[in-house]
Amino acid sequence: MSKPPFSFQLEAYQGRARAGKFQTPHGELLTPVFAPVGTQASVKSLTPIHLTDLGASLILANTYHLYLRPGDQIIAEMGGLHQFMQWLGPLLTDSGGFQVFSLAKNRSIDQDGVTFRSHIDGSLHRFGPDKAISIQENLGADIIMTFDECADPNDKAYSQQAMSRTHTWAERCLQVKTRSDQALFGIVQGGIFEDLRRESAEFIAGLGFPGIAIGGLSVGETKSEMHNILELVDQVLPEDKPRYLMGVGTPEDLVNGVRRGIDIFDCVLPTRLARHNAAMTRYGNRLNVVNAKYATDPRPIDEVCQCYTCENFSRSYLRHLILAKEILSATLLSIHNLHTLITLVNDIRQAILINEFDNFVGEYFHQRKLALLDEDDN
């Protein structure tokens, strides 16, 4: 018997950590999963072949950017986002909420949505739940998001107001959604405030979404505040739905997120750091590849890494590409950085499946401590 669309099967638990499978119309996601970000329908500097070779399974694209350029109507006419960018695996689009509140100019918020000016050309636009769903239906990703408002996480009055609007908009998104081949995820908001987060998690959980996202984190709060909120939300959310921690993160954030019940992550960090000449490592330290000490260093970024970049190129060559302003440096560093995170979540998944995740976590933070101590020797 074929599985229902968007079924989520939990294969194994260890503590709060989960290994699962999420069905989408474009293939099965093995969770935990890390999604590279293709903001403008391109994971910067990489072809879809690179992404497939890296073992990427889920790609995120940004509704706000694609609405403004080239326009969701054009993408629909071109056969939808999968066809347009030739990523034929599972795709996720955000709702545009985060970008409207972080990038757009002259925002004016009311109960029904947000009026704003484009950060590109200053043109006037309006987003609300109806529009966010309509755009995401034009784009056609497998996982789409409710329209939400991301407040300053430390401002309680604003967090409460934004959460309340986010809840109203979540209900509206469910009502106006028309496509059955897209899984709409609700978003929990509430800043760093336990009472708000509990209220939000309960409200969103009650609406019956096939998956639930935790928004408004990794936006200015401390790590321990983030962990506290994740633990609290984990207690409230249904076990049988995938949980998506939006915009996170670093290697250690992935380990810490999975420990607190998270299944899906996305972050621009690996590709953004690549364009700023930084190589990520599994244990969180970063190599500034342009450092003069690498000028004649024949070693790869990481001697045990099995990515294309590390199997072929020296630090010396990568440094040269950066200094010579060769675009290839962004491609090679993006490959390495994405490989680092994708390999890490795959290893986490395996550890959960064989009931070794606790040991994995212990060993991970032990190695991380050594790596950070060792940083100056790289």
Place this chain on the structure above:
Amino acid sequence: MSKPPFSFQLEAYQGRARAGKFQTPHGELLTPVFAPVGTQASVKSLTPIHLTDLGASLILANTYHLYLRPGDQIIAEMGGLHQFMQWLGPLLTDSGGFQVFSLAKNRSIDQDGVTFRSHIDGSLHRFGPDKAISIQENLGADIIMTFDECADPNDKAYSQQAMSRTHTWAERCLQVKTRSDQALFGIVQGGIFEDLRRESAEFIAGLGFPGIAIGGLSVGETKSEMHNILELVDQVLPEDKPRYLMGVGTPEDLVNGVRRGIDIFDCVLPTRLARHNAAMTRYGNRLNVVNAKYATDPRPIDEVCQCYTCENFSRSYLRHLILAKEILSATLLSIHNLHTLITLVNDIRQAILINEFDNFVGEYFHQRKLALLDEDDN
């Protein structure tokens, strides 16, 4: 019995056009061949995997650039240029002459070489035949070039002087060369002047190089002047050595060059046009991919092209990448443009092998006329 290093075997002739095989320590080149340019040890925006997938067989890198940055000593320490850039097939380096005369600042030329300032940081340097060979031996390409002076092709007095120095330097390069695993090619100069070109071709041919380059073309003369010089030089050069037309060219230049006895070409055009949003076509017309008429054009750049870009991506998507300033546009257009030239020389080679090159040329220029007439309909 194994072939001697750098043996050149002619497999077929048709008119002056030749199909051959040139042995190098890093593999056999099937000629005619077009070499993508990797100026700074990177064919801009492409990985070596892209180049292999494109069927590239010979890559050119620039001595002047690599000497200045990262430095030929560093590349030697890193195991040589093949290892450094991970291009494990045949490599060619130029002598630096052309760049010293076109890019460097405050040049001062004498009989023994050129003193100049770096275009990067203004530092003072000196190139001559000894230095050009020493750098190229550090880089370790399979084919290396004598140090030459590229004059204004229309200035006879200067062309004569430059040719004379080029001859002296060619002899000196032969004397100081130490590595037996590199084929040193001599360079014919002489501008657009028949008497100078004949003298130069005779002189260079007399020195016994394993291959001969024709320099100082495609630098400001007319196409018919270039063809005239190629025909003249073809009469003088030995048949049994490969001929390399430096810095050329466009699709029609390749056809016109092969008709006049040329075996090897290189040009930055395909990758440079890619970074300026232009797609090349087999018959010489160019698509400005950013044109508004492509905004909703679902067709690939070229409906019969079998490159990765054309098999996967629409004009609409490519235009979007350009407008959104996504680096991927340079990668995808470079793949298409290089595929166009590499496929063209491969087809030329096949046509020569089956004695159909005359028909090929007739059909090529017929199709080219139609394509240029049709340009506005693209």
